[in-house]
Amino acid sequence: MKKVAVLGSTGSIGTQTLDVLSRALDRYEVVGLAAGSNVELLLTQIQQFKPRIVSIASKEAAEKLALQVPSGTKIVYGEEGLNEVAGQSGAQYVVCALVGSLGLTSTLAAIEAGADIGLANKETLVTAGHIVMKRAKEKGIAIIPVDSEHSAIFQCLNGEDRKAVKRLLLTASGGSFRDRTREELQGVTVAQALQHPNWSMGAKVTIDSATMANKGLEVIEARWLFDIDYDSIDVVIHPESIIHSMVEYVDTSVIAQLGNPDMRVPIQYALTYPERIVSPASPLDLIKQGTLHFRPMDFERYPCLRLAFEAGRSGGTATTVFNAANEVAVSRFLSGEIAFLAIEGIIEQVLTRHSVIPSPELETIHQIDAWARAEAQLLYRA
C-alpha cells in the first residue's frame, strides 16, 4: 500500500485525485489531506478516507472540523498545518494540487521528507523552479507532472534519447475567448471568462487559460521539469484539446499523446507511473472526433504568453514576479475590481519595474514575491 497525501483535496484536481484513489484503495492509503476553507467537503473526505492528519487554512475552521471528525484524525491549520501534512503525515507520495505559489513551501516540505511528488501546482515551479528541482535531485525523489501538457510530454519522452529531442510542442485550447479579437475583449465579464471550452477547472487556471498566461506558466513549468531551454519550446493553438502536447525529434518524428479532456487520466498516470491501469475516462473515438485543428500562436493577441517567454529568458526572479503579478491580477479580476485586459497590463508593468536577481535563494524569492504582489495591488486603482 502506497501512502498518499493530497494538498488541495477540495479543489478541482484534489477531488479528481480522490476519485482516482477511491477506485484503487487496494494500492493506496490516503494518510493526509489539506484544504483551504471548504469544511463540508473536507469532512466528507475525512469520513470516506480516514486520513491520519488533515489541515485547513484557518484556526476557526479547524476548531469547527475537530468537533465533527472521528478520533484518530489529527486536525491542524494554517501554513504550519499544511507543511505538517506535506512533510509529516508519513506519505510516500504527495499530490500538490494547491492553487498559486502558496504551494511552494509545502512542496519543499514534502521533498525534504523524501516523498515523491505528483505536481499539478505549476505556480510552484514558476516561482522557484531552480530550487525545487535542485532539492528534488539532491533527495533523489521524482516529480511526476500532473498538468495535462506535461504529462503528455513526459509520456512522449518515455524511453527516448533526450539528446534527440528537437523541441517540445505545447498545445493551447485558446481559452474562453479564443474566437474574439482583442477589441472584442473590452468589457468581457467574469462569468464569460470562466467558460472554458473544453475543461472544467478551478477559477484561477480558467482565467489563466483565457489570457494565455496559463500557457506561459506551462512553458516555464516545462523548462524546469524537462531541463530544456526556451528556444526549444513552442506553443500551438489546438482548439479541441485532444492532443495534450507533443515532442518533435531530430529525425522529424513527432510523438503526441491524445485522449479526451479528462484530468483523471494524467492524475492517475502520475500516481501509477510507470504502470498503466484501467481509467474511468471515456475512450477517445477518433472517427467520431473526425477532425483536429491547429492555428499558429499569435503573441500580439496573447501578450501574457510573450511576457512569460520574456520572463523565462530573463531567468532569476523574473518568473517569480510574472507569477505573483498574475496571481494578484487574476484575483482582482475575479472580484470585479479590474477589467480583463488589465491583467496583462499589471503583469507587464510589474515586470518593467523589477530588476532581475539571478539565481535567488528562497528567502529572496519570498521577498520578491511579496514585493510584486504589493505592486500589482496598487496598479489600475480607480
Ligand SMILES: NC(=O)C1=CN([C@@H]2O[C@H](COP(=O)(O)OP(=O)(O)OC[C@H]3O[C@@H](n4cnc5c(N)ncnc54)[C@H](OP(=O)(O)O)[C@@H]3O)[C@@H](O)[C@H]2O)C=CC1
Ligand atoms: N483544474 C484543472 O483541471 C487543472 C489544474 N492545474 C493546476 O492545479 C492547481 C490546482 O488547480 P485547481 O484544482 O483547478 O484549483 P482549485 O481552485 O479548484 O483548488 C485549489 C485547492 O487549494 C485549496 N486552497 C486554497 N487556499 C488554500 C490555503 N490557504 N491553504 C490550503 N489550501 C488552500 C482549496 O481549498 P478550498 O477549496 O477548501 O478553499 C482547493 O482545495 C493549479 O496550480 C492549476 O493551475 C493544472 C492542470 C489542470
Ligand SMILES: CC(=O)[C@@H](O)[C@H](O)COP(=O)(O)O
Ligand atoms: C487541463 C490542463 O492541463 C489545463 O492547464 C489546460 O491546459 C487548460 O487549457 P488551455 O490553457 O490550453 O486553455
Ligand SMILES: [Mn+2]
Ligand atoms: Mn495544462
